[in-house]
Amino acid sequence: MEVADCSSAAVGNGDVGSVGSQRDLSLVPQRLQKREQERQLEVEKRKQKRQDQAAEEEQSDFFASAFSRERAAVQGLLEGESSAERLEEAAARLQGMQKLLNDAVRFLAPYDQRQSQEALTQLQTALAGRRQELQPRKHFAFKARKKDAASASQGGAAAVAPAAEGIAAPSMPLEEAGAPGLSWACGFSHRDSQVLEKRADELRQRDVLLSDLSSCTVRLYGNPNTVRLARARGCKVLCGPVSTSVFLEDCSDCVLAVACQQLRVHTTRDTRIFLQVTSRAIVEDCSGIRLAPYTWSYQGIDRDFQGSGLDRNKNNWSEVDDFNWLARDVASPNWSILPEEEREIEWD
Numbered sequence: 001m002e003v004a005d006c007s008s009a010a011v012g013n014g015d016v017g018s019v020g021s022q023r024d025l026s027l028v029p030q031r032l033q034k035r036e037q038e039r040q041l042e043v044e045k046r047k048q049k050r051q052d053q054a055a056e057e058e059q060s061d062f063f064a065s066a067f068s069r070e071r072a073a074v075q076g077l078l079e080g081e082s083s084a085e086r087l088e089e090a091a092a093r094l095q096g097m098q099k100l101l102n103d104a105v106r107f108l109a110p111y112d113q114r115q116s117q118e119a120l121t122q123l124q125t126a127l128a129g130r131r132q133e134l135q136p137r138k139h140f141a142f143k144a145r146k147k148d149a150a151s152a153s154q155g156g157a158a159a160v161a162p163a164a165e166g167i168a169a170p171s172m173p174l175e176e177a178g179a180p181g182l183s184w185a186c187g188f189s190h191r192d193s194q195v196l197e198k199r200a201d202e203l204r205q206r207d208v209l210l211s212d213l214s215s216c217t218v219r220l221y222g223n224p225n226t227v228r229l230a231r232a233r234g235c236k237v238l239c240g241p242v243s244t245s246v247f248l249e250d251c252s253d254c255v256l257a258v259a260c261q262q263l264r265v266h267t268t269r270d271t272r273i274f275l276q277v278t279s280r281a282i283v284e285d286c287s288g289i290r291l292a293p294y295t296w297s298y299q300g301i302d303r304d305f306q307g308s309g310l311d312r313n314k315n316n317w318s319e320v321d322d323f324n325w326l327a328r329d330v331a332s333p334n335w336s337i338l339p340e341e342e343r344e345i346e347w348d
Contacts, residue, residue: 060112063104067116070097071123078126082134090127091205094120095309098244102262102279110323113282117245117264124226124244128207191216198222200300204307205243223304227258238296238347241276241308255345257296259310265289272338274345275317278310284323289335292343293317 070093077090101108101116108116187209188196193216198208200222210218211230220227220239227242232251239246242260251268259276265283275281276294283289293315305312318337325332 059104059107063100063108064112066100067097067119070100071119074123074127078123078130082130084134087127087131087134090123090130094123094127095243097123098261099278105262105280105282105321124207187211188213188216188218195219200240200304203240208239210237221298221300221304223307227260229254229256240298240301240304241310243308243310257294257345257347259294259305259308261310274343276310276312276315277317278314280316280319280321282321282323283332283335286322286324287334290338290342291317291320291335292338295343295345296347 074090074093074097077086077093080086097120101113101120104116105113186198186202186206188211189209190212192214195217196213197219198221203220203222203224205223205225208220208224208227209230210228210232213232213235215234216232216236218235218237218239220237222240223243224239225243226245226247227239228247228249229237229251230249232254234253235251236255238257240259242258244260245262245264246258246260248256248263248265248268248271250266252270254268254271255274256271257274261277262279263273263275263277263281265271265273265281265286267285268283268289269286270288272290272292274292274294274296281291294317320332320335322332322334325334
């Protein structure tokens with residue numbers, strides 16, 4: 001009986017050891033399966049990354065090809081014999097090129113964006129020059145010589161100043177600087193504590209330059225082609241729909257209401273922007289930029305939106321690319337959304 005009991009006990013202990021070994025062995029496939037799943041996930045991630053890179057390269061190649069083709073077409077239109085029809089076609093193609101660039105901002109490198117925008121600016125300046133050539137020349141008048149000469153001497157320095165300081169400005173002086181015959185550029189310069197306005201018939205598809213303004217209120221009722229604001233301090237600028245781009249540089253403590261295809265802001269601080277934009281806004285070397293939806297309105301703004309070609313249903317006012325902040329998982333400290341309780345602005 002004792003022998004049998006011992007044998008039984010021995011068999012029992014063997015069963016316990018066998019069960020423990022089976023349990024250990026059963027864990028091996030689970031570990032292997034988990035490792036295999038992790039490996040597969042990593043393979044998929046790498047595959048997706050390669051596909052994304054290939055897609056961006058393909059998009060970049062398509063953009064470069066399309067942009068180059070349209071650029072050559074516009075240059076051909078501008079270099080040929082000037083006519084209103086040819087210039088209108090060039091203007092339409094330039095708008096298409098601007099839209100193409102706006103849509104490509106999300107995958108183009110910053111250098112390529114700058115190069116493309118500079119090429120566009122050069123073509124827009126060339127178009128403005130050809131349009132000026134088609135303008136009827138004014139008759140010579142002796143009685144206006146002294147007045148014109150004095151006006152030119154007073155306005156010449158102010159007009160040259162933006163270009164001398166590196167601001168991309170028209171090569172000709174502004175209307176207000178003594179060149180009333182120019183139909184392609186207008187604006188205000190060197191003003192302090194004034195209310196300044198342009199009406200729709202003065203702005204239609206023209207380039208607007210606002211520079212060296214302090215504590216001014218500027219209202220632009222209409223549809224400009226581009227708007228540039230440089231060296232403004234404590235100003236309020238309200239603008240109707242802009243067909244292409246709005247540029248800000250070296251501004252501070254301003255309030256803006258703008259609608260456009262593209263917004264680019266450089267070296268600007270502590271500025272509120274009420275924005276309607278069809279592409280992603282771009283900021284660089286900025287701080288304290290706060291954004292809210294475009295809310296300015298005036299009689300005739302619907303007509304101006306139609307003339308501008310902007311899609312009122314598409315507004316990326318809160319989508320911003322900060323060239324000084326590359327971390328995608330952390331919000332840029334240089335711009336923010338303006339809280340709703342701070343969006344009440346007296347426009348008039």
